[in-house]
Amino acid sequence: MTLLESPESTGATVVAKPEGKSSGGGGFGRYLLVRFLLIIPTVFILVTMVFLLMRTTGDPITAAQGGRLPPEQLAERIHAAGYDRPLLVQYGDYLGGLLHGDFGTTISDNRPVTQVLVTYGAATLELAVYGLLVALLVGIPLGMLSAYVRDRWGDAVLRVFAILCYATPVFFAGLLLKLVFAIKLGVLPVSGRATTSTELNLQLLEGKTGIYLLDAIRLGDPAAVVDVLEHAVLPAVALGLLTGGIFLRLVRTNVIGTLGTEYVDAARSRGVGELRLVRKHAYRPALIPIITVIGLQVATLLGGAVLTETTFEWKGLGFQLAQYLTARDFVAVQGIVALLAVIVAVTNFVVDVLAALIDPRVRY
Amino acid sequence: MAATTSVPGGAASPVLHGRRRTWRDLPVVHQVRQSVGVQRVMLVLGLLLTGVFVLAALLAPLLAPYGFAQIEQDQVPFGTLQAPGGAHLLGTTQGGYDVLSRMLWGAQTALETIVVAVVLSLFVGVALGLVSGYLGGWLDRVLVVVADAVYAFPSLLLAIVVSIAISGGQSSKWGGVLAAAVAITVVFIPQYFRVIRAETVRIKSEAYVESAKVVGASTGRIMGRHVLRNATRTLPLIFTLNCSEALLTLAALGFLGFGIQPTSAAEWGYDLQRAISDVTAGVWWTGLFPGLAIVLAVLGVTLVGESLNDLADPRLRGRRAVSAASGTVAATSVVPGGTLDAAAGLETPEGQTDGGDRR
Numbered sequence: 001m002t003l004l005e006s007p008e009s010t011g012a013t014v015v016a017k018p019e020g021k022s023s024g025g026g027g028f029g030r031y032l033l034v035r036f037l038l039i040i041p042t043v044f045i046l047v048t049m050v051f052l053l054m055r056t057t058g059d060p061i062t063a064a065q066g067g068r069l070p071p072e073q074l075a076e077r078i079h080a081a082g083y084d085r086p087l088l089v090q091y092g093d094y095l096g097g098l099l100h101g102d103f104g105t106t107i108s109d110n111r112p113v114t115q116v117l118v119t120y121g122a123a124t125l126e127l128a129v130y131g132l133l134v135a136l137l138v139g140i141p142l143g144m145l146s147a148y149v150r151d152r153w154g155d156a157v158l159r160v161f162a163i164l165c166y167a168t169p170v171f172f173a174g175l176l177l178k179l180v181f182a183i184k185l186g187v188l189p190v191s192g193r194a195t196t197s198t199e200l201n202l203q204l205l206e207g208k209t210g211i212y213l214l215d216a217i218r219l220g221d222p223a224a225v226v227d228v229l230e231h232a233v234l235p236a237v238a239l240g241l242l243t244g245g246i247f248l249r250l251v252r253t254n255v256i257g258t259l260g261t262e263y264v265d266a267a268r269s270r271g272v273g274e275l276r277l278v279r280k281h282a283y284r285p286a287l288i289p290i291i292t293v294i295g296l297q298v299a300t301l302l303g304g305a306v307l308t309e310t311t312f313e314w315k316g317l318g319f320q321l322a323q324y325l326t327a328r329d330f331v332a333v334q335g336i337v338a339l340l341a342v343i344v345a346v347t348n349f350v351v352d353v354l355a356a357l358i359d360p361r362v363r364y
Numbered sequence: 365m366a367a368t369t370s371v372p373g374g375a376a377s378p379v380l381h382g383r384r385r386t387w388r389d390l391p392v393v394h395q396v397r398q399s400v401g402v403q404r405v406m407l408v409l410g411l412l413l414t415g416v417f418v419l420a421a422l423l424a425p426l427l428a429p430y431g432f433a434q435i436e437q438d439q440v441p442f443g444t445l446q447a448p449g450g451a452h453l454l455g456t457t458q459g460g461y462d463v464l465s466r467m468l469w470g471a472q473t474a475l476e477t478i479v480v481a482v483v484l485s486l487f488v489g490v491a492l493g494l495v496s497g498y499l500g501g502w503l504d505r506v507l508v509v510v511a512d513a514v515y516a517f518p519s520l521l522l523a524i525v526v527s528i529a530i531s532g533g534q535s536s537k538w539g540g541v542l543a544a545a546v547a548i549t550v551v552f553i554p555q556y557f558r559v560i561r562a563e564t565v566r567i568k569s570e571a572y573v574e575s576a577k578v579v580g581a582s583t584g585r586i587m588g589r590h591v592l593r594n595a596t597r598t599l600p601l602i603f604t605l606n607c608s609e610a611l612l613t614l615a616a617l618g619f620l621g622f623g624i625q626p627t628s629a630a631e632w633g634y635d636l637q638r639a640i641s642d643v644t645a646g647v648w649w650t651g652l653f654p655g656l657a658i659v660l661a662v663l664g665v666t667l668v669g670e671s672l673n674d675l676a677d678p679r680l681r682g683r684r685a686v687s688a689a690s691g692t693v694a695a696t697s698v699v700p701g702g703t704l705d706a707a708a709g710l711e712t713p714e715g716q717t718d719g720g721d722r723r
Contacts, residue, residue, distance in 0.1 A: 038509075045513040049522075053529040156402040163670060167662035169612055171619050171636055172655035179643050179651070190644060296516070303518030307616055311640060322620055325524060337521060344516050 028356065035352050039345040046341040047098065047334075051091060054330040061107060094334075103335035108327040113335035116320060121339070122210025123193060123316035127239065127308065128301045130232050132294070134240025138165075139247025140290070146248065147255035148278045158248065165245025170304045174238040174311035181234060189231050191313040198227045235312045239304050243297045250293055254286035288355065295351030299344050392668075395675050407671035413664025421475035424468045432469035432630035434462065448649050455649040458638055459626070463649060467657050469630035473541065474661065478610040480545035481552070482603060488549065489556025494595065496557070497564030498587050508561070511554035519609075520616050523547035527622050540624030540631075544617055548610045559602055563595035570594075601676060604669030608662045615658050632658050 061078050069077070078084050082093070097104060103113035146158040182190040189195070193212055194202065201224060202208060202215045209215055213232070216224040258264060259282045267281050268274075306318030313319065317336055324332040392411070399407050420427065448455040454463035496507045514522065524547070531543035567573060568591065576586050617623040618633025626634055632654040639651030 041509050042513040042516065045510055046517055049514075050525055053525050056529045151402060153402065156406065159670075160406070160667075163663060163666050164659065167608065167612075167666055168659050169615050169619070169633070169636075169655070171616070171633075171640070172651070172658060175636065175640060175643055175651045175655060179648055183643060183646055299516060299518045303520035306518075306520060307619060310620065321521075325528070326621060333525070337525070340521065341517060344518070348516055 031356060032353060035349055035356075039342075039349050042345040042348075043338070043341045047095070047338050048091075050334055050337045051094060054334060055087060098338060103338065104331045106324070106329050106332040106335075108324065108329040108332070113332055116332060117317070117335060117339050119210060120315065120317045120320045123212075123314060124302070124305050124309070124318060126211045126213065127232070127235055127305055127314055127316055128298075130236035131239035131243065131301055131304070131308075132297075134236050135243035135247055135297070138240065138244035140251055140287075142244075143248040143251025144255055144278055144283055146252040147259065147282070148275060150252070150256055155252075159252070162245040162248040162252075165241045165248070168241070170238050170242050170307040171311045173241060174234065174308060177234045177238055178311075188233055191311075193231050193314055194224070194228050195231075198224045235308050235314050238311070239301065239308045242304050243300060246293070246297065246300075247290065250290060251283070251286060254289055255282045258282040258286050292351055292355050295348045298347040302340055302344065392672075395672055398675055399671065403671060403674065406667050407675075410664050410667025410669075410671060413660055414668055415664075417471055417661040417664055418475060420468050421471040424472040428465040428468040430462045430465040432461070432466050434465070454653050457635065457650045458642060461626075463635075463653050466630040466635055467632070467653050470632040470635070470654060470657060471661070473624065473629045473631050474611055474614060477541050477544050477548070477614050478607050480541065481548035481610045482606055484545060485549040485552035485556055485606070486599070486603065489553040490560050490592070490596070490599070492553065493557040493560025494564055494587055494592055497561035498568055498583075498591060504561075507557070511557045514550070515554040515558070519551040520613060523551055523613050523617060524620060524622050526550050527617055531622075540628060544614050544623055547617065548613050551613065552606050552609070555602060555606065556599075559598055560595050563598070564591050567591050567594050598676075601669060601673050604665060604672060608665040608669065611658065611662050611665065 181188045212228045216228045309319035496504045526547040527543045615633035618631040619637045635654040642650045
């Protein structure tokens with residue numbers, strides 16, 4: 001029970017903290033501390049919400065095994081797992097476990113949730129990084145181009161492209177990509193992370209990271225590297241375009257914004273060409289907000305990863321989450337959601353700190 | 365936030381006085397008149413697509429050749445995976461449904477869901493934001509932290525969890541629509557909350573609120589009459605942008621199998637999930653059409669939202685249009701994916717970028 005108190009009490013003090021925000025001053029160290037402590041209530045609130053929401057449907061064992069076990073056995077298992085105790089006690093237990101890094105054991109396949117998280121987390125991380133790369137490669141150059149030709153047809157085409165990226169659900173983009181590149185043209189694989197033989201080799205690798213590209217490189221087999229990369233292209237494009245459209249629009253807006261500032265006017269009056277203005281003068285400050293938005297996009301990427309992974313049978317956290325949700329395995333679901341909450345909160349923290357390092361005005 | 369605070373009080377002028385309102389001042393009409401060139405084309409295109417979507421939704425019973433769950437006519441089954449053409453303009457699915465019919469009925473489901481979702485989140489979010497921003501105190505702090513936590517989290521995951529909690533996974537048509545709508549609501553409340561709260565905090569210190577207090581108006585009256593009326597300026601923008609997100613969330617829920625049962629209503633996301641396996645066999649029509657329906661509906665709504673957003677922001681409005689702009693300009697840019705200029709670099713005084721010809 002003492003374990004239960006710690007997040008709550010920290011939560012209360014942190015909630016009170018932002019008051020100091022308006023008083024200004026404080027310095028970077030203080031900002032860092034306050035911002036770091038804010039991670040705790042964020043994670044705490046989300047974990048609590050998910051726990052309570054999941055419990056409104058009943059206990060995890062009935063939910064998962066309801067139809068399959070006779071009532072007596074079911075009651076026995078519920079009792080053994082402690083799900084017949086008061087909700088608050090279970091909640092305290094759950095939080096206590098979380099603090100120890102114990103996420104419980106999945107009900108449907110009886111594995112420690114921590115193991116599930118480690119195994120599949122690597123796959124999701126790999127996909128998210130590829131997706132982010134595609135997004136940046138698409139978003140930044142096209143956004144600058146769009147700002148350069150602003151209010152002309154090229155701009156309109158690029159902006160409609162950006163909106164299309166946003167408007168196309170990842171799974172539909174994935175379906176189209178599959179249809180064209182995997183089925184009609186047959187140049188890329190339909191689904192999965194690697195062919196079965198490569199996958200087997202990678203599994204046998206000593207001290208594997210779970211990130212297939214790294215593992216394949218360490219395996220020293222060029223064919224395996226190519227195989228892994230080929231499998232990654234379509235999912236990465238499907239996921240990356242979603243965020244790429246947002247980056248494009250963001251870069252465009254901000255470059256146009258900085259193009260109106262005095263120092264750009266000054267450069268223009270010195271006779272610097274418009275293209276050079278966009279490329280050299282206006283775009284650097286315009287990239288700062290990108291860092292902040294990458295933080296927000298991590299959430300989108302993770303949400304998108306669930307859909308991308310399901311579409312491409314990419315066996316990561318998202319794919320697993322969908323499986324566990326279908327199996328009503330709420331322990332596993334809670335675990336995955338808790339991990340994602342931590343990832344999102346930590347990324348937002350890192351991003352805020354980076355933004356504050358770059359631009360002192362952001363600091364509290 | 366930067367954009368909101370950068371504008372010196374002037375933009376907050378309360379309800380327009382001394383100028384007669386005509387049909388030209390109606391929300392969308394005003395913007396169409398205000399826009400020029402490419403921007404106008406984008407706005408009009410968006411309005412057209414949105415109009416088609418709404419019409420398809422309303423007239424689905426008349427337009428659709430068959431019912432959404434119909435698999436036979438006059439005892440003759442439609443047959444599965446029929447290629448487009450003949451009696452089935454867009455073919456049939458694996459389950460033997462008519463693709464075109466499900467596309468049209470799907471519009472209806474989507475419209476119902478987003479209307480319920482957006483209305484719910486509008487009311488709850490606005491009420492919370494108003495109370496939180498005006499009263500302040502510990503309630504405000506707690507709500508802000510909770511809203512930020514929810515806002516930062518992958519909205520889809522939250523929507524899935526909420527929809528399972530509500531429906532238990534199995535759902536009838538209205539049950540499914542409601543579950544999806546409430547799930548979407550939970551995700552969107554923080555957005556309305558943040559915007560309305562920020563506006564409320566700003567308006568709270570305006571002179572007219574002070575004078576209302578001095579005159580002795582009750583807190584409820586000030587909040588309802590003075591603050592709310594002036595804080596809702598940016599709502600149409602968030603509203604349109606949220607509609608598109610609601611459409612996407614509904615489709616994603618359906619795709620993952622947490623939406624509405626296929627026999628109780630047609631839902632594009634569900635149809636796409638079914639189509640994933642068809643694709644491997646080279647069948648394209650079962651996935652292409654529901655997918656296009658989603659894209660076009662979202663595209664339409666987003667184009668409208670984007671255009672309204674740009675027109676409300678002097679920095680983004682077409683440069684030639686500046687002279688045509690009226691004096692009442694909303695200073696907040698609302699864009700899906702977050703407040704874009706929240707971080708840095710954009711606290712340009714508005715007048716500076718308004719200059720029509722820079723070159």
